[in-house]
C-alpha cells in the first residue's frame with residue numbers, strides 16, 4: 001500500500017453515475033471475458049506455468065517511484081516504449097518476513113488472471129537481490145489519495161465502485177482465488193475513472209478454507225481474527241467495510257489500538273448513521289454478518305444475492321463490465337496522481353549471472 005497512514009475517506013463533488021454509453025472505451029469489448037467457465041480453463045492453463053526469462057532490469061527505463069510497500073517499492077518505468085508499473089521487491093526482506101510463499105503465489109495468480117478491473121500482468125523476473133513484477137500502470141492513482149480530504153461519497157458513486165469490486169470478486173472466486181487485501185489503498189484508478197485492483201500479495205488459491213492471519217486490521221473478518229479458518233466470504237465482509245467507509249467517511253470498527261479494533265469486529269455491532277436509506281442498511285447488515293455461513297456472497301445463491309440486492313438495482317452489470325457506464329469521476333488527465341517519494345538507486349547484480357525464473361529464489 002501507499003506510505004500514508006489511514007485517514008477517513010471522503011466526498012467527491014456532486015458528480016452523478018449515469019448509465020450512458022462511454023464516449024471512449026479503453027478496451028476492445030471482445031477482450032472482455034464474461035464466460036466464467038472459459039475464464040477458469042484459461043486460468044488453470046496459465047497458473048501452473050513457470051516464467052522463463054522474460055525481461056531484465058536493463059530493458060527498463062526507470063522514471064519515478066509511485067509507491068512503497070513492505071518488500072520494496074513500485075516505479076513508473078518504460079519498457080518497449082510503454083509505461084508500466086515495476087514492483088521491485090527485496091529478496092532478503094521477503095525471506096526475513098517469511099513471505100516467500102505469498103510472493104510466489106502473487107506472481108502465479110497475476111500471470112494467470114485477466115479481468116478489466118484488475119491490473120494486468122506483463123512479466124516477472126529476478127536478479128540475485130530482487131524480484132520484479134511488471135504490471136500495467138494504473139495512471140489515475142490510489143482511490144485513497146483522491147478521496148482522503150473528503151468526508152463521504154454520494155451513494156450512487158459508491159455503487160459504481162463497489163459494483164466493480166463485486167465483479168472482480170465474482171471472477172476471482174470462480175477461480176477459487178481469495179483476494180484478502182481489499183482497502184482504499186489497493187484500489188487504483190485507471191485513466192477512464194474505472195478501477196483497477198492491485199497487490200495480490202495476500203491472494204491465494206483455496207479450495208475449502210485457509211488459516212493465515214493476513215490483511216489490514218480494519219478490514220479483517222471475524223473468522224480471520226479467531227483463526228477458525230476462512231474462505232472467500234472474507235472478501236465480502238471487506239466489501240461491506242469498503243462500502244461503509246466510502247459512504248460514511250470512516251470504517252465501522254475503529255480504534256487506535258488494533259486489539260480493540262479486533263474486539264469490536266468480533267462483537268460485530270456498528271452504527272449506521274440515521275440518514276442512511278433502508279437499502280444500504282440492509283446490504284451492510286448482510287455483508288457485515290459475523291457468522292460467515294449467514295453472510296451474503298456465501299449463501300446458496302453466492303454472489304447473485306449481492307448483485308440482485310436492491311441497493312445495486314441501478315447497476316447494469318453487463319454494461320459495467322463492458323465499461324459502458326460513464327464514470328462519475330475522471331482523474332485529471334496528464335497529471336501525476338502519485339505521491340512523491342525519495343528516489344533510491346537500484347543496486348542490482350548482473351542479471352545474466354543468475355537464473356531468472358521467478359518461481360524460486
Ligand SMILES: Nc1ncnc2c1ncn2[C@@H]1O[C@H](COP(=O)(O)OP(=O)(O)OP(=O)(O)O)[C@@H](O)[C@H]1O
Pocket residue numbers: 001002066067068069070071072073074085087119135136137138139142185186188198199200201
Ligand atoms: N499497477 C500499478 N499501477 C500504478 N500504481 C501501482 C501499481 N501497483 C502498485 N502501485 C502503487 O504502489 C503501491 C504499492 O504497491 P503494492 O501494494 O503492490 O506493494 P506491496 O509491497 O505489496 O505493499 P504492501 O505493503 O501493501 O503489501 C500501491 O499502493 C500503488 O500506489
